[in-house]
Amino acid sequence: MGNRKQFHFISKVTCSLFAVLCLWVVAVSNVHAVIEIEITQGGESAIPIAIVPFGWNQAGQPPEDIAGIISADLQRSGTFSPLNREDLIGSPVSGDIPRYGNWRLAGAEFLLIGSVGKSGSNYSVEFQLFDVSQQRLLTGFNFKVTDQTLRNAAHQIADEVFEEVLGIRGAFNTQIAFVSVEGEARQKSYKLQLADADGQNPQAMLTSPRPILSPSWAPDGVRIAYVSFENRNQSAIYVQDRQRGSRKKVISKAGINGAPSWSPDGKRLAVTLSFEGNPDIYVLNVDGGQTRRITTSPAIDTEAVWADDQTLIFTSDRSGGPQLYEVSASGGRAERITFEGNYNASATVSSDGMNIAFVHGSEIGYQIGALDRESGLFQTLTDGTLDESPSFAPNGQMIIYATEKGGRGTLGAVSLDGSVVQSLSLDTGGVREPAWSPFTN
Amino acid sequence: MKKTAAITCTILVSMLLGACGTNPSRSNNGNATVQQATVNPVTIDGIDDGSQIDPDSIAGKAPKERVIFFDFNKSEIRPEYLDIITQHGRYLAQNPTGRARLEGHTDERGTREYNIALGEARAKTIARMLQLQGVSSAQTRAVSYGEELPVDEAHNESAWSKNRRVNIIYEVEVQN
Numbered sequence: 111m112g113n114r115k116q117f118h119f120i121s122k123v124t125c126s127l128f129a130v131l132c133l134w135v136v137a138v139s140n141v142h143a144v145i146e147i148e149i150t151q152g153g154e155s156a157i158p159i160a161i162v163p164f165g166w167n168q169a170g171q172p173p174e175d176i177a178g179i180i181s182a183d184l185q186r187s188g189t190f191s192p193l194n195r196e197d198l199i200g201s202p203v204s205g206d207i208p209r210y211g212n213w214r215l216a217g218a219e220f221l222l223i224g225s226v227g228k229s230g231s232n233y234s235v236e237f238q239l240f241d242v243s244q245q246r247l248l249t250g251f252n253f254k255v256t257d258q259t260l261r262n263a264a265h266q267i268a269d270e271v272f273e274e275v276l277g278i279r280g281a282f283n284t285q286i287a288f289v290s291v292e293g294e295a296r297q298k299s300y301k302l303q304l305a306d307a308d309g310q311n312p313q314a315m316l317t318s319p320r321p322i323l324s325p326s327w328a329p330d331g332v333r334i335a336y337v338s339f340e341n342r343n344q345s346a347i348y349v350q351d352r353q354r355g356s357r358k359k360v361i362s363k364a365g366i367n368g369a370p371s372w373s374p375d376g377k378r379l380a381v382t383l384s385f386e387g388n389p390d391i392y393v394l395n396v397d398g399g400q401t402r403r404i405t406t407s408p409a410i411d412t413e414a415v416w417a418d419d420q421t422l423i424f425t426s427d428r429s430g431g432p433q434l435y436e437v438s439a440s441g442g443r444a445e446r447i448t449f450e451g452n453y454n455a456s457a458t459v460s461s462d463g464m465n466i467a468f469v470h471g472s473e474i475g476y477q478i479g480a481l482d483r484e485s486g487l488f489q490t491l492t493d494g495t496l497d498e499s500p501s502f503a504p505n506g507q508m509i510i511y512a513t514e515k516g517g518r519g520t521l522g523a524v525s526l527d528g529s530v531v532q533s534l535s536l537d538t539g540g541v542r543e544p545a546w547s548p549f550t551n
Numbered sequence: 552m553k554k555t556a557a558i559t560c561t562i563l564v565s566m567l568l569g570a571c572g573t574n575p576s577r578s579n580n581g582n583a584t585v586q587q588a589t590v591n592p593v594t595i596d597g598i599d600d601g602s603q604i605d606p607d608s609i610a611g612k613a614p615k616e617r618v619i620f621f622d623f624n625k626s627e628i629r630p631e632y633l634d635i636i637t638q639h640g641r642y643l644a645q646n647p648t649g650r651a652r653l654e655g656h657t658d659e660r661g662t663r664e665y666n667i668a669l670g671e672a673r674a675k676t677i678a679r680m681l682q683l684q685g686v687s688s689a690q691t692r693a694v695s696y697g698e699e700l701p702v703d704e705a706h707n708e709s710a711w712s713k714n715r716r717v718n719i720i721y722e723v724e725v726q727n
Contacts, residue, residue: 295704304590313590320595321699323663340595343652343694345667355591366671366695369664382664388675389668410668425665431624432665456662469662476660496706498662514706543663 156191157275159184160218160242163195164235165203165225172226173257176235179264180222183282183308184271186523187507188530193218204236210245218242222271232256235263239271248274261310281503282307285547286510287325287334288521290314292539302336304352307503307546309534315352325543326379328372331550335360335370335379347381349396361394361401371415372396373439380404380414380422380439391424393439404441411435417459423447423466425455434468448481450488456498460506465526467491467500467509478511480526491528501546512542610721613649614638617719619677620712623658626672628680636677639719640684647687650723653677655695658711663697670695673717692722 161181166172184190199216202208204225213221224237238250249270253263262283269280286309290301300322305312315334316322323337328349335349346362347370361367365384372379376396383392386403391414394401405411409428417423422439425432431452437444448454453471460466463483470479475495481488492511499512506526513522515533519540522533535541610617617639619632628636643649655670674693681691703710 314592315590316593316595318595321696323667323699338595339696339699343692345694350593351591353589353591355593357593365693366667368667382668384668384671389671410665410672412668413662413664425662427665432661453661455665471661496659517706 156189157219158191158193158217159220159222159271159275160193160198160213160216161222162198162201162203162224164223164237167225167227174260174264176224176226176260176264176267177222179261179308180268180271183265183268183280186308186532187272187282188525189272189276204238204250208240208242210240210242213242220248220271220275222267224267226260233260233263235260235267237267237270239274261306265306265308278507279505279549281505281507281546281549284504284549285331286501286521286544287315287327287547288541288544289322289325290536290539290541291519302334302350303541304547312536315350315355316357323543324369325545326370326372327545327547329374329376329548331547333372334545335372337368337370347379349379360396365389366412369413373416374419378439380416380424382412382414391422391437393422402441404437404439405444407444413456415457415459417463417466423457423459425457434466448488450479450481454479456500458500458502458509460502460526461504462506465502465506467502467511467526469498469500478509478524480509480528489528491524491526492522492531494522497522499543499545501544503546504549508546510544510546512544609723613642613651613721617721619673619717619719621673621715621717623711623715624661624669626669626676628676636680637684640681640686643681643690644685647690648723649690649721651681651691652720652722653691653693654718654720655693655697656700656714656716656718657698658714659698659701659706660711661698663699666697667695668697670697670717673715677717677719 161177164176181192185192197216199212202223204223208221219242221240221242222237227234233255234252235255236252239248241248255263265283268282272280284307285304286307287304290303292299300318301314302316302322302325303312303314318340321339325334325336327334332353333349333351335347337345338348339345344362345367347360347367348357349360350357363383363385366382366389368382370379370381378393379396380391380393382389388408390411391404392401393404407428409426411424411426414422414424420439421436423434423436426435432455433446434448434454434457435444436447451470451472455469457466457468465480465482467478467480469476470490476497477490477494478492478497478500479488479490494513496514497511500509502509508523508525510521510523513520519542520533520535521541521544524531616635653674655674657666657669671693674695678691678693682688701714703713
């Protein structure tokens with residue numbers, strides 16, 4: 111695969127906020143694109159963890175640096191601070207008994223060790239996670255994988271560490287969908303791409319000469335709804351099966367066919383249609399049948415997302431500027447829920463329904479804001495001027511969004527408390543409209 | 552001495568737990584959840600949507616000014632464009648076979664789907680004005696691309712002011 115990785119640790123700073131923690135660049139040969147992830151701001155109290163390079167039962171190097179992938183995942187989350195490799199005081203592998211005292215002196219609170227074995231075309235990946243101060247094993251098991259799923263095994267180990275230490279399900283073994291644009295005017299190529307949550311292994315599921323918009327994952331992680339302008343006179347909403355490569359035109363009426371959002375039960379899509387006069391929210395059954403009109407205001411109503419199976423949150427400018435409203439998915443009175451400033455749009459809801467993130471416009475531009483539903487506390491999380499398209503990770507810990515850097519569209523990710531920021535860019539063109547996948551296992 | 556014993560005990564327990572760590576049920580669980588994310592790609596090409604045809608060759612004697620610009624976040628017509636729209640209205644009303652596509656666009660600020668709606672509002676404002684002059688509703692078609700097709704991709708006010716527009720594109724040639 112020709113992966114090349116670079117870790118630049120500026121220093122082992124323990125101060126509260128530190129800029130440019132590390133940068134790694136990975137070339138992905140099969141798509142001729144380089145995805146670059148940069149952590150621009152680290153967490154306040156990252157947990158030090160020693161991640162020892164995994165043992166390998168063959169000559170030479172293993173096909174993937176499992177410890178490196180886990181390290182990068184945990185580092186990127188901002189909640190862990192993996193020790194530098196040169197600071198590791200030993201190289202235990204699976205089955206070894208850790209010298210806890212030494213690891214404690216090295217500054218590690220947790221220790222992760224493991225081994226990779228090859229037999230035929232299969233690999234077995236084994237790991238153990240230790241609590242250094244309590245001097246005990248926390249968890250450990252093994253995976254049987256192929257060279258196609260070695261990286262997934264590493265992400266899953268990162269998920270296990272995250273959950274074991276923090277009690278929160280990890281979202282490292284998930285994916286992101288996004289839209290990329292390459293080429294000059296009138297020769298553009300739009301791609302709906304899927305990549306691992308660390309930006310690796312991007313694959314185009316749809317390539318079109320005309321704009322693609324608003325990808326939304328079904329809860330099964332297999333189907334994706336999106337808007338296509340492949341017909342110049344008439345936009346359409348499609349549902350595509352990523353595995354089969356089959357797609358179905360769900361709706362294409364006169365006017366707007368936009369902003370699809372999959373219901374948590376996977377049966378319905380909330381969409382924006384304007385064939386009855388102006389943009390309103392509708393709910394339709396994915397497998398056909400009735401299309402139900404939810405809003406009827408003469409203003410712009412769009413960008414509906416599901417807070418739960420019965421509730422929608424959408425953008426409306428019925429009060430002047432765009433604000434977020436909540437309405438029953440069977441229709442009825444809509445309740446305004448944002449009051450901070452005069453531009454709040456394009457909501458994403460955490461899976462527990464407790465937090466909403468959205469685009470917040472002010473005189474300094476457009477940033478990602480978040481609202482705690484219980485306390486009503488509003489917070490601006492990012493500091494760009496053109497930040498948009500926020501999408502929650504399935505564990506609600508991070509929000510991925512589109513931003514602009516050096517005149518080009520890139521993706522950013524920020525933690526819910528705003529303390530961790532990372533960016534992801536494609537060297538061949540702009541990227542935008544990220545959508546974080548659901549948990550797929 | 553007691554402490555050393557305690558640590559030894561911990562290590563022994565750890566070793567036992569370590570053995571448990573690779574127990575089959577956990578291992579099976581691990582195997583079951585490592586999936587390969589397969590993608591079967593779809594490519595759309597060979598679209599013949601008439602976009603290669605030079606709109607000027609169709610427009611015939613239609614008014615030459617065919618771009619209407621808008622203020623930020625607004626779909627109201629600026630006074631300096633009223634006359635141009637009136638000329639198009641007169642032309643289409645006198646040529647009932649004439650057809651025009653009204654393509655609404657916005658600048659990049661604000662969310663993409665809201666901008667799709669804003670672009671449509673701009674196109675529909677012009678469609679309504681044309682209808683007031685006797686143009687039939689079948690003669691115009693409002694399509695919004697929101698911020699997706701900017702004429703200037705720079706991120707500044709000069710680019711934004713060029714991108715907030717409705718393009719009046721004639722689709723059927725008329726003789727008059």
